[in-house]
Amino acid sequence: MIPFVDLKAQYKSIKNEIEAAVLKALESTQFVLGSEVVALEEEFSHYCGAKYGIAVNTGTSALHLALLAAGIGPGDEVITTPFTFVATVAAIDYTGAKAVFVDIDPVSLTIDVTQIEAAITERTKAILPVHLYGQPADMNPILEIAQRYGLIVIEDAAQAHRAEYKGQRVGSIGDLGCFSFYPGKNLGAYGEGGMVVTNNPKYAQIIEMLRDWGQERKYHHVLKGYNYRMDGLQGAILRVKLRHxxxxxxxxxxxxxxxxxxxxxxxxxxxxxxxxxxxxxxxxxxxxxxxxxxxxxxxxxxxxxxxxxxxxxxxxxxxxxxxxxxxxxxxxxxxxxxxxxxxxxxxxxxxxxxxxxxxxxxxxxxxx
The missing domain is CATH 3.90.1150.10 (Aspartate Aminotransferase, domain 1)
Incomplete structure (x- = not known):
């Protein structure tokens, strides 16, 4: 049988590295967040060409918190495409905002940039392009439209680790970029995981608090947050895999x-x-x-x-x-x-x- 994805073959090729990293993480007893996650945030954000990385428990959580950090909420509209995994739209719905769809370009399969402007209303707050199958959306026209209308651009890069648009890594092109580390992804955890990258320190600070119960410091809850933290083991595993x-x-x-x-x-x-x-x-x-x-x-x-x-x-x-x-x-x-x-x-x-x-x-x- 020829499998669609063979995670066992990949594991065998890096087995010794993975087991050493996991053992080190276990011995540290830093099972939630911790030094391995911090190191992953630094390494992956640098890899993407962004200043900040905030690790979370899933790619869906990454999208959700990116939208919240951008101020998206009830009554707002976010333009995206219907040809995507449902999580893209679910994250918009979680904020109380409404997804407004634009069809895909039939060649690239990513959002048709020529249709975006017609979908903008007074309630539009953001554009959420999806880099589908590993191919970037056409970002320059999206950024130009966003600038003219004062909109936030949030990249759904869940399928596009290391993809580039005109020589620039995806995730660092818009205001925020969101990645999934689901096991089958090009960079996959041994469980769930996600990351938001951004060059905006305010967004990074908000997301960092929101993922950990809205805490500014321990037991000091500034925001109504979530339990979206990454496990230390996943941080250690992803650091090994990032090298490959x-x-x-x-x-x-x-x-x-x-x-x-x-x-x-x-x-x-x-x-x-x-x-x-x-x-x-x-x-x-x-x-x-x-x-x-x-x-x-x-x-x-x-x-x-x-x-x-x-x-x-x-x-x-x-x-x-x-x-x-x-x-x-x-x-x-x-x-x-x-x-x-x-x-x-x-x-x-x-x-x-x-x-x-x-x-x-x-x-x-x-x-x-």
Whole structure:
């Protein structure tokens, strides 16, 4: 069987480093926050090109606290895309604000920057672009619109560790950047984890308090906060894995290039890398009108695949109260019916890539 993601292979490659780091963290008995988390915050924020990093328990918490730090609350509107994991929209909802959707660009699959301005109202307070699948959104037009209208830009970089927009690491481009360290991510914890990065010291201070019950110092609660703290063990594990992120990213990009070559003449559309983008391929998704047939074909040959995402958020029953209907965002809806995510992880072998590609070509002609 060829897995969609193979976390065991990655673990085996760094087993000794991980076990040494975990043992050190256990012996320190700093199980919540602590020195390993502080060190991770410094290392990861520097890696992103940002001044401050605040570690939290999940990527969703990172989004939630970034929105709160930016002053988003009841009655406000935040512009984002419906073609994303539901957490993007859930975090907006947690603040009492309303998500306002803009369709995706059908080529990049990220927010269509030409439609953002038309969605702005007097209640709009922020734009929340999603760097989907590891490809950055087109940030310069977003920043220009935000500046003209006095809006905050919060990057959802949950799938885009080490991705770059015109040479600048994502997360440090807008006012705040939010990352997830869910195990399957390009930089994944052995459990849950997240991070907010920013160059704004006020935002950093607010988020640091909010994640730990709103405390300015122990038992002195300035804000109504949350229990969103990162575990010390996850901090230690992520510090080890951060050292390998460059090599893993290069491997993902090489795998994507091999897929591109092998599928170049297949009747599937491979991912388009935008000219401004350094794509890190959290997901390698091909498009086909026969997506479901292809997925079944691969399943029969013991090749695991995924669908990211089969139902856009505006059509999810939980978010029917936003008032959208089928047909409102045609590019998002078509993408949800056509995209198929192929196996993608740094340890994927050339033989496995060839096997996946050959299986696709059996169903859809690949011309020699």
């Amino acid at each position: 992120l460059y090599a893993w990213t290069q491997a993902r990009r090489a795998i994507a290039a091999q897929y591109d070559q092998l599928l170049a003449k297949a009747d599937v559309k491979t991912p388009t890398v935008m000219p401004y983008s350094h794509h890190v391929y959290h997901i390698y998704a091909v498009r086909s009108k026969e997506r479901d047939v292809l997925q079944q074909r691969l399943h029969e040959q013991e090749i695991q695949t995924g669908i990211h995402y089969p139902i856009p958020v505006h059509l999810q029953p939980a978010y029917a109260d936003l008032g959208y209907k089928a047909g409102d965002f045609p590019h998002s809806e078509l993408a949800s019916r056509e995209l198929l995510s192929l196996p993608m992880f740094a340890e994927l072998s050339p033989v496995q890539i060839e096997t996946v590609s050959a299986a696709l070509c059996e169903r859809i002609p690949c011309l020699n």
